[in-house]
Amino acid sequence: MAQRIPVGLVGVTGYTGMELTRILAGHPGLELVRATSRSEAGKTLASLYPYLSGPGDLGRMGALTVTQPDPEDLAAACQLVFLAVPHKTAQEIASALIKKGVKVVDLSADFRLRHKPTYEHWYATPHTEPDLLAEAVYGLPELYRADMAGARLIANPGCYPTASILGLAPALEKGLVHTDDIVIDAKSGTSGAGRKASVGTLFCEVADTFRAYNLTKHRHTPEIEQEVSLLAGGPVALSFNTHLLPIDRGILATIYTRLVKPMTLKDVHALYAERYADEPLVRVLPAGTLPETRWVRGTMFCDIGLAVDERIGRLIVLSAIDNLCRGASGQAVAGANLMLGLPETQGLPTAPLMP
Amino acid sequence: MAQRIPVGLVGVTGYTGMELTRILAGHPGLELVRATSRSEAGKTLASLYPYLSGPGDLGRMGALTVTQPDPEDLAAACQLVFLAVPHKTAQEIASALIKKGVKVVDLSADFRLRHKPTYEHWYATPHTEPDLLAEAVYGLPELYRADMAGARLIANPGCYPTASILGLAPALEKGLVHTDDIVIDAKSGTSGAGRKASVGTLFCEVADTFRAYNLTKHRHTPEIEQEVSLLAGGPVALSFNTHLLPIDRGILATIYTRLVKPMTLKDVHALYAERYADEPLVRVLPAGTLPETRWVRGTMFCDIGLAVDERIGRLIVLSAIDNLCRGASGQAVAGANLMLGLPETQGLPTAPLMP
Amino acid sequence: MAQRIPVGLVGVTGYTGMELTRILAGHPGLELVRATSRSEAGKTLASLYPYLSGPGDLGRMGALTVTQPDPEDLAAACQLVFLAVPHKTAQEIASALIKKGVKVVDLSADFRLRHKPTYEHWYATPHTEPDLLAEAVYGLPELYRADMAGARLIANPGCYPTASILGLAPALEKGLVHTDDIVIDAKSGTSGAGRKASVGTLFCEVADTFRAYNLTKHRHTPEIEQEVSLLAGGPVALSFNTHLLPIDRGILATIYTRLVKPMTLKDVHALYAERYADEPLVRVLPAGTLPETRWVRGTMFCDIGLAVDERIGRLIVLSAIDNLCRGASGQAVAGANLMLGLPETQGLPTAPLMP
Amino acid sequence: MAQRIPVGLVGVTGYTGMELTRILAGHPGLELVRATSRSEAGKTLASLYPYLSGPGDLGRMGALTVTQPDPEDLAAACQLVFLAVPHKTAQEIASALIKKGVKVVDLSADFRLRHKPTYEHWYATPHTEPDLLAEAVYGLPELYRADMAGARLIANPGCYPTASILGLAPALEKGLVHTDDIVIDAKSGTSGAGRKASVGTLFCEVADTFRAYNLTKHRHTPEIEQEVSLLAGGPVALSFNTHLLPIDRGILATIYTRLVKPMTLKDVHALYAERYADEPLVRVLPAGTLPETRWVRGTMFCDIGLAVDERIGRLIVLSAIDNLCRGASGQAVAGANLMLGLPETQGLPTAPLMP
Secondary structure: OOOOEEEEEEOOOOHHHHHHHHHHHOOOOEEEEEEEOOOOOOOEHHHHOOOOOOOHHHHHHHOOEOEOOOHHHHHHHOOEEEEOOOOOHHHHHHHHHHHOOOEEEEOOOOOOOOOHHHHHHHHOOOOOOHHHHHHOEEOOHHHHHHHHHOOOEEEOOOHHHHHHHHHHHHHHHOOOEOOOOOEEEEEEEHHHHOOOOOHHHEHHHHOOOOEEEOOOOOOHHHHHHHHHHHHHOOOOOOEEEEEEEOOOOOEEEEEEEEEOOOOOHHHHHHHHHHHOOOOOOEEEOOOOOOOEHHHHOOOOOEEEEEEEEOOOOEEEEEEEEOOOHHHHHHHHHHHHHHHOOOOOOOOOOOOOOOO | OOOOEEEEEEOOOOHHHHHHHHHHOOOOOEEEEEEEOOOOOOOEHHHHOOOOOOOHHHHHHHOOEOEOOOHHHHHHHOOEEEEOOOOOHHHHHHHHHHHOOOEEEEOOOOOOOOOHHHHHHHHOOOOOOHHHHHHOEEOOHHHHHHHHHOOOEEEOOOHHHHHHHHHHHHHHHOOOEOOOOOEEEEEEEHHHHOOOOOHHHEHHHHOOOOEEEOOOOOOHHHHHHHHHHHHHOOOOOOEEEEEEEOOOOOEEEEEEEEEOOOOOHHHHHHHHHHHOOOOOOEEEOOOOOOOEHHHHOOOOOEEEEEEEEOOOOEEEEEEEEOOOHHHHHHHHHHHHHHHOOOOOOOOOOOOOOOO | OOOOEEEEEEOOOOHHHHHHHHHHOOOOOEEEEEEEOOOOOOOEHHHHOOOOOOOHHHHHHHOOEOEOOOHHHHHHHOOEEEEOOOOOHHHHHHHHHHHOOOEEEEOOOOOOOOOHHHHHHHHOOOOOOHHHHHHOEEOOHHHHHHHHHOOOEEEOOOHHHHHHHHHHHHHHHOOOEOOOOOEEEEEEEHHHHOOOOOHHHEHHHHOOOOEEEOOOOOOHHHHHHHHHHHHHOOOOOOEEEEEEEOOOOOEEEEEEEEEOOOOOHHHHHHHHHHHOOOOOOEEEOOOOOOOEHHHHOOOOOEEEEEEEEOOOOEEEEEEEEOOOHHHHHHHHHHHHHHHOOOOOOOOOOOOOOOO | OOOOEEEEEEOOOOHHHHHHHHHHOOOOOEEEEEEEOOOOOOOEHHHHOOOOOOOHHHHHHHOOEOEOOOHHHHHHHOOEEEEOOOOOHHHHHHHHHHHOOOEEEEOOOOOOOOOHHHHHHHHOOOOOOHHHHHHOEEOOHHHHHHHHHOOOEEEOOOHHHHHHHHHHHHHHHOOOEOOOOOEEEEEEEHHHHOOOOOHHHEHHHHOOOOEEEOOOOOOHHHHHHHHHHHHHOOOOOOEEEEEEEOOOOOEEEEEEEEEOOOOOHHHHHHHHHHHOOOOOOEEEOOOOOOOEHHHHOOOOOEEEEEEEEOOOOEEEEEEEEOOOHHHHHHHHHHHHHHHOOOOOOOOOOOOOOOO
16 A cells, blocks of 8 residues: 555544544555654553554554654655644644645634634634635535535635535526525534543533534534525525534534425425435435434435425525544535545545444 | 321323322322223232332332232322323323313323314324313413413423423513514433334444424414414414433423513513512522523422524523323422322422433 | 421532432432532532422422531531542541541441551552541441341441352352452443543543443452451452443443352342342342343342353352442442431332333 | 455344454455345444445445345355354354355354354253254364365354453463462453443443453353363363443453462463464563554454462463454454454454554
8 A cells, every 4th residue: 555645634633633543444546654742742542542553454554653743754654634723723824835846634613714804703812814714625425526626725615514515506506595594503422622632522411411612603604604605695694503412423414494385295205306416425315204413324325305385485405524534624525526636526435333 | 197198190101100109109199099001900010010129218119019900990099190101091080080070180182272273183093082172171270370370180291392492482472572483492311212122222223323103283383373272362373392412301391482572581580580580489590590400300390491582583482391200290299289288399399310 | 397307418519419409309207308418509509400400309408508517517507428429528528527426427438448557558558537437337238137126326338248248248248159269350430430520531532432431440359358257257359351232321340150069040139139038128030030220220139140061160150239329329328227217227218210 | 356255244234243243344355255144234334323324445335236145045155154243043054154165253152162062051042053063164263274274164253252261372372370279350341242223321320430251151151161271281160350441442351360389470471472482472571561452453363461379379361452453343243254264364454443
């Protein structure tokens, strides 16, 4: 496998970093040659994550020693680097790497919002790389595949936006629904909250309970509105709302819309099926079948289900993804595949862990 | 405690039956003297539920022998009977008991819909007790307290309707929101699905996943619309949607509405707080605090949280209950208390099990 | 209720503190008049725990303002104080309070080990209150009820020791088993790990997994051996081992012993039943019935089940408790009841939350 | 991929059947061409399991139509058949298939016990295929790799026995421990209980609780004793005990033994590491690291951790597997690989889903 393309990972201690190691451990075209962490540098990956051991690729990955995030070193070793660090930190590293000719997939929010003031408003911090912001490609293959292939910098979409945008795209592209009456009720597994020590995400604070959080204030709102507005051909303001599920992985977005004119489930389903007919990583489930988060667990699929409430003229779209795979690290690998000239779906898991 | 009022329970093998035993075990004014089950008659409650043993009331309840559901026997022994059996079955038993002068709290759906054809449409079965249907009182204390006190038959509200109606009542009574744009996104713990052997609710089919179910077809829709229409003073058709949570107990309803005119969170909160100021079993949480299902676990509280999305003119109401206690058996006991002249909240749990 | 005895709680932010508020909220004989926390002083309990609101006792408790832990103030206000703080800290506060004439129930490990060097070895810190150590009564009612009633200071037993000692007591008192071949395989819910922010007890690190921890090093080992040796009438060294369960509450100890001579399940069961016949808070389940942690959830019961493997001459004892209630705060309240001349079981929950 | 070897699966509706589809969907050397079910024949796999859809192998598998289990048809289409049906049923089908020249991997217990009377005693049913019983090879690669390669019929080991035997093998082979004092305290995820509709394994009966089951009566006892006796070179009777975990997948066996002579952890660890040095599917974790079920989730690894309690001369072995993969379907595929001349580990998952 000497011919695999060498890649790096900045930030290996969070859940998206962990998920990248899982995916890259089975990727035939990419080889992880650098994994960085300010706090864990000097240890092997196997000492951090004892499950990264055994024969073959898994053991080889486990033997990798974690390094400090040094752009010089990363650029010398890697053709492409994944950034799995908090926003703001990502800006600086991305800039340094790209200047050295390294391709970057940024999993943070730093390059997702095209409009600098919008970023600065929602994230309450200046954006110091406006040129890169202008250049970055939003890494959702179903919308930007061609641009991604030529990009130096991919802004990997947020987890909720991935589910929401893919759920809404056909309806908006075809003008099926009113754009001023969209409500997204989204629920996410707890890995979406990250791997920082915090009382609020302790087992005993999450298991056996359910709650909404961040209502009216979630930072994925402008990201969704940006892409949805482009799809709708005009500005869309919508209601985006988030809840915390007592599961590890998975997002289900229940999206409420109002049909412009009466349609049957069959009609809507046909349009959705047509829109995604050639997409390898979106599955429009049969009419009458509603998605479950476990059906996409560990995979790159976005599963879409539809319901039409003819009584009241509403279309309800259900969109399910694995927030760590399709909603973060798997999508980042799809982006890397495209940037590096590999098949888009290479190395990406598709068979879910059931049960 | 010889002076406690003797009551009976028809249907002890389901989760609502179990919850009734839990509540009645600590009730100072009611004594369970009959518990019936067609399949388990002849056993003691303790042999069915080994945790119903020990000293005092708990052990005395466990020593009770399960009987066949015989109206004659129930009427001889009980002043009031709780029906925790499926709809349709409840109609017949309710009628037989009331004829014998026994008060009845029916936990099934049989007497909740005032309009016979609506019942027959949604439940796909004839209603054979139209007189009782006309007489039955919908057992939500916050709306019908006085009527409940004088009733012979209480139709105990459904779990989702309890959360939904209490969440919407202040907004509708005061005309804050448009009645043609209401979406209820409700999530329930799995005990709501009952205690029948079924593949779909096995542990491995529910844990670590999340899904919607019954979209556009849930039988609680007409029940909610009936009460909400009365509150709004005109017919309301709304979008009611249900999801299955991997937790035992708890419902969270996230209710999306559109404000008639711009209001701040503070304004709306004041109106909600005022509406429920004297209600012992509804808590309007402080502005900015959102409810969690565990905060009401095992209790009779309906906890209400509010969010106003001023950007898009929407009021979001969050309503949390314990589906087995407030959403079923606890509310049934509140109804029984009122019917029997006891204090409404007597014997009802209020301190949640945390964590 | 002005006649309730005023008590205080030092350390309200952990799970044992929370559990004490839950129990005291429904206690007819005790009133919580002080709750302290260094980090949260100045807030009301309701602002810390929004579920501590509503009418009656629950709301009154929620209105209590958290204070700094000041022995002077505590002594002026309280007849008895519960200490729910880490070991070492407890020593100092206990001493100060007792000097001022306040009774103390210490939930930490500081006064459980009668032998000062053993404490200092296992807890790796000097014990600075040897006189109090000598005076303290180990607060397990089934063994020390009379002493507890007269105590100034109760050392509230650890969670694992409570389950283990109660499970072993009859077998050891009657000499049924070899004392040199005892293995305790214990499993605990995650609330036992406390409420500190920590990566290891995040939801995503505990849910959907299972692991042993602290093997051969758990600090409850000497506590169990101390009490078990007294029961056996000679020194016992045993194998005590702990595992972390993905549940909030509950301990199940599976205790493996070797019978001195062949016995049937019936024989052993009769001896266990006899031993605990008059105990209000221990339930020996019927022969053939094995305990579940949920059967004691939220309650003070210790449920004991038995199995005899006649093929190999082994007695297996299963002992289940709620680690927060019987294994900590509930048992502390039982101790307080005894110290204050109230009925031992007053205010203690017995009906479990099922499911 | 036309050159993949065609295989069949009898019994696709249980969890082991589901797991086989997951593994075979990614297997480069085997192709599932038949999947049978008496109750679901005529449907496609995708209609049973909507997640078996999408592009490539997954979608091709989903398009397969479920058939009745007809040996004639299976033999015509398949070189090898996996039996994922209950014991007793498996005997008959295995016999019919082998007569037609088809290789068989039986996941039931029918051919695991070499001694016919032992089978008939523990399974309470006659064994009607004594010749096949004598011929069958116990499919644990670490013990019987060579025999498996030449077998017509593999008896796929039980889940608990796999974990238990691999955990004990080095200690017994090297005579480190007394063979008359072995206690296995095993805990399994709920998928081990199968996919039949049953009240006892409903979500609300398993989540948030923990219990032992089948103590002294579990049918895996004779299977473990059979293999352990062979390893020890003489008859071993041990204490085998099982518990139900509120997780989907995973077994952790905590195995208590008594050392023949004092040894340090370092000594024992070296012997274990040496024993499994060349084994691709067993990982002896570093000394001091204890296994977790999630580290093997979805994989073929058996992870082993060790603890020596020098104080009391005990060796504790912890052995973790995924009960559905290593403990059933994955091990069956390893057996099939060997029987068909493919590399033993081909197509077997090794990177666990974390978290």
